Amino acid sequence: MxxxxxxxxxxxxxxxxxxxxxxxxxxxxxxxxxxxxxxxxxxxxxxxxxxxxxxxxxxxxxxxxxxxxxxxxxxxxxxxxxxxxxxxxxxxxxxxxxVRDAGGATSGIPAVAVLPFANLSGDDQQDYFVDGIVEELIAALSRFRTFAVIARNSSFAFKHRAVDVREVARTLGARYVLEGSVRLAGPRVRVTAQLIDGASGSSLWAENFDGAVGDILDFQDSITEAVIGLIEPQLRRAEIERARRKRPENLDAYDLYLQALPFMQGVRVVQLQDFDRAIELLERAIALDPDFAPALALAAWAHEMRLTRGGSAPPEVDDAAAALQLAARGLAADGNDPNVMLVAGIVRLTISGEHGTGLALIRRAQAANPNSLLIANVSGYAHFFMGDYDGAIASHERFLQLSPGLAETFWSLNGIARSHLAAGRIEEALAWGLRGLEASEGVDFPHCIVAAAYAHLGRIDEAQAQLARAHAIWPDLTISSLLGRTGQPDGRDRVLVEGLRLAGVREL
Structure with missing residues (x-):
C-alpha cells in the first residue's frame, strides 16, 4: 500500500x-x-x-x-x-x-490568510519593503498553534489584483483575512491593517501604525509586534463568539476548547468554580480529539489552578496527577506548541517541584513565540513564583509593549505592582498599583496591593479606604482567604500580607 x-x-x-x-x-x-x-x-x-x-x-x-x-x-x-x-x-x-483541513477533522482550527499589502507610495521599488512586512506577519502568526496560516506562495498569488475578500477566503480556505497598505513619505511610514471575516466580508478590526523607517529591519520588527499584539486577541474573541453561536450538538473539539478559554483567562476575574466548568468542557474536547494539544494543555492548567488556588476536586480526581499527566500528553501530541511548553513548565514549577525543567520549558515557550500575550503574562507569574521579581516585571512589561490598549492589561499592571511590592520597592508598587486600579474596575486584588503599599508608607487612612473598596467586592477578604487564592509559597507575598495587616485585615 x-x-x-x-x-x-x-x-x-x-x-x-x-x-x-x-x-x-x-x-x-x-x-x-x-x-x-x-x-x-x-x-x-x-x-x-x-x-x-x-x-x-x-x-x-x-x-x-x-x-x-x-x-x-x-x-x-x-x-x-x-x-x-x-x-x-x-x-x-x-x-x-x-483546500486541505487546517486543523484536522475534529479540531476545526481556523485558517488566516495574510494578503499582500498595497504599496501606496507611488514607487514600485518599495515593493520589497512592503512585502517584507507581510512576510514577517505571516512568520509571526505561524508561531501560534490555535490557528493555521495560509502559506505565502498561496496568498501572494493575489498580489496587484483587485479581489473580493470573500472569494479569496473561499479559494484559500481561510476563515479570516488580513489585508492592508503601506504608505512611505520620506522618512515617515504609515501601515494600515484590517482583519476581515472571510464569510461575511465584514471588518472585525482595523488600525493605523505610524513611524519612522530608520533601520528597515527594526521597523519591520516593530510593526510586526504591534500588529500581532492586537490581532491575536481579536482572532481569539471572534472565534469564541463563533463557538458560542453554534448549536451544542455541532460543537467540535476546537469549539469546546474555545468555550473553555474565558473561564481561564480574559478581562474577568477567575473564580474557583470557573476551573470546574473549564475542565468539564475540555474533557469533552479531549474525548472528541485525544491528541488535540491546546485542549490537553489548557486542561492541565485548569487542574493546576484549581489545586493551587484552593479549589475542591471531586473525590475520584487527583488534580496534581491530572495536571502532570495532561501536560505530558500535550507535549507528546505537539512538543513544539509554545502554549503547551508554557503549561508544562508551569505544572513542573508549582506541582512536581522540577524548577529547572519548568523554567527551561517556559523560556523555550517565550523564545518560540515572543509575541504571545498569554506567554508574556503567565511567564511573569512563573518568575514571581520563583522569586525572580525583576524577571516577572520584564515579562509583564513585554505584555504591555505588545498590547498597551487591551482591557486585559490590568493583569500585567497588577503583576508589576505586586512584584515591586514583593521586592520592597513600595513607591514603585504604589505607582503601578494605581495604574492597575484605573484598568481594573470591579476587581478586588488591585485594591489589596494599593492598600498594602499605602500602609507601608504610613498612609493608613488611604489604605483603609482601599480596603473598604476591596471588601465591597470581596466581603470574605481575610489574610487566609487571600493566601489561598494567590497560591504562592515561601512568603512571596510577605510584604503584601504585612501591609494588609497594618491596614487592619483580619487573619481568618
Whole structure:
C-alpha cells in the first residue's frame, strides 16, 4: 500500500492514483487523477495552470479549457466541504488550489490568510519593503498553534489584483483575512491593517501604525509586534463568539476548547468554580480529539489552578496527577506548541517541584513565540513564583509593549505592582498599583496591593479606604482567604500580607 493523503472524508493513494471514500473506490479518469494528485502534492498551495496541464497531458499541447473540464469533473465528484465551499479553489489567471483541513477533522482550527499589502507610495521599488512586512506577519502568526496560516506562495498569488475578500477566503480556505497598505513619505511610514471575516466580508478590526523607517529591519520588527499584539486577541474573541453561536450538538473539539478559554483567562476575574466548568468542557474536547494539544494543555492548567488556588476536586480526581499527566500528553501530541511548553513548565514549577525543567520549558515557550500575550503574562507569574521579581516585571512589561490598549492589561499592571511590592520597592508598587486600579474596575486584588503599599508608607487612612473598596467586592477578604487564592509559597507575598495587616485585615 502506497502513501495515502487524507482530506475531508477522502483518502488518495499516491502510488496507484486511487481515490477512496471509506472502503469504496471513487471512479476517476486518468487526467482527473493526475490533476488531483498534483494539487494534493502542493499541500494547500496554489498550483499554476501550466504545471497542471503538464502533469495531466505530458508532452502534449492542449487548451486551458481542457483543464477546466477536469477541475469541474473533480468538483462534481468531491462535492463541497463542510462549510459549503468547493474543495478546489480557483485563483483567476493563476491556477488552482485544493483546500486541505487546517486543523484536522475534529479540531476545526481556523485558517488566516495574510494578503499582500498595497504599496501606496507611488514607487514600485518599495515593493520589497512592503512585502517584507507581510512576510514577517505571516512568520509571526505561524508561531501560534490555535490557528493555521495560509502559506505565502498561496496568498501572494493575489498580489496587484483587485479581489473580493470573500472569494479569496473561499479559494484559500481561510476563515479570516488580513489585508492592508503601506504608505512611505520620506522618512515617515504609515501601515494600515484590517482583519476581515472571510464569510461575511465584514471588518472585525482595523488600525493605523505610524513611524519612522530608520533601520528597515527594526521597523519591520516593530510593526510586526504591534500588529500581532492586537490581532491575536481579536482572532481569539471572534472565534469564541463563533463557538458560542453554534448549536451544542455541532460543537467540535476546537469549539469546546474555545468555550473553555474565558473561564481561564480574559478581562474577568477567575473564580474557583470557573476551573470546574473549564475542565468539564475540555474533557469533552479531549474525548472528541485525544491528541488535540491546546485542549490537553489548557486542561492541565485548569487542574493546576484549581489545586493551587484552593479549589475542591471531586473525590475520584487527583488534580496534581491530572495536571502532570495532561501536560505530558500535550507535549507528546505537539512538543513544539509554545502554549503547551508554557503549561508544562508551569505544572513542573508549582506541582512536581522540577524548577529547572519548568523554567527551561517556559523560556523555550517565550523564545518560540515572543509575541504571545498569554506567554508574556503567565511567564511573569512563573518568575514571581520563583522569586525572580525583576524577571516577572520584564515579562509583564513585554505584555504591555505588545498590547498597551487591551482591557486585559490590568493583569500585567497588577503583576508589576505586586512584584515591586514583593521586592520592597513600595513607591514603585504604589505607582503601578494605581495604574492597575484605573484598568481594573470591579476587581478586588488591585485594591489589596494599593492598600498594602499605602500602609507601608504610613498612609493608613488611604489604605483603609482601599480596603473598604476591596471588601465591597470581596466581603470574605481575610489574610487566609487571600493566601489561598494567590497560591504562592515561601512568603512571596510577605510584604503584601504585612501591609494588609497594618491596614487592619483580619487573619481568618
Amino acid at each position: 502506497g502513501e495515502r493523503i487524507a482530506f475531508g472524508p477522502y483518502l488518495f493513494d499516491m502510488t496507484n492514483s486511487t481515490l477512496l471514500r471509506g472502503d469504496d473506490v471513487v471512479s476517476l479518469g486518468g487526467r482527473a487523477a493526475a490533476v488531483l494528485q498534483t494539487l494534493l502534492e502542493a499541500n494547500g498551495e496554489v498550483v499554476a495552470k501550466a504545471q497542471l496541464l503538464d502533469r495531466a497531458w505530458p508532452d502534449t499541447i492542449v487548451e486551458e479549457g481542457n483543464l477546466a473540464v477536469q477541475v469541474a469533473t473533480l468538483r462534481k465528484i468531491l462535492g463541497t466541504r463542510p462549510d459549503g465551499a468547493e474543495w478546489i479553489g480557483n485563483v483567476a489567471r493563476v491556477g488552482y488550489r485544493l
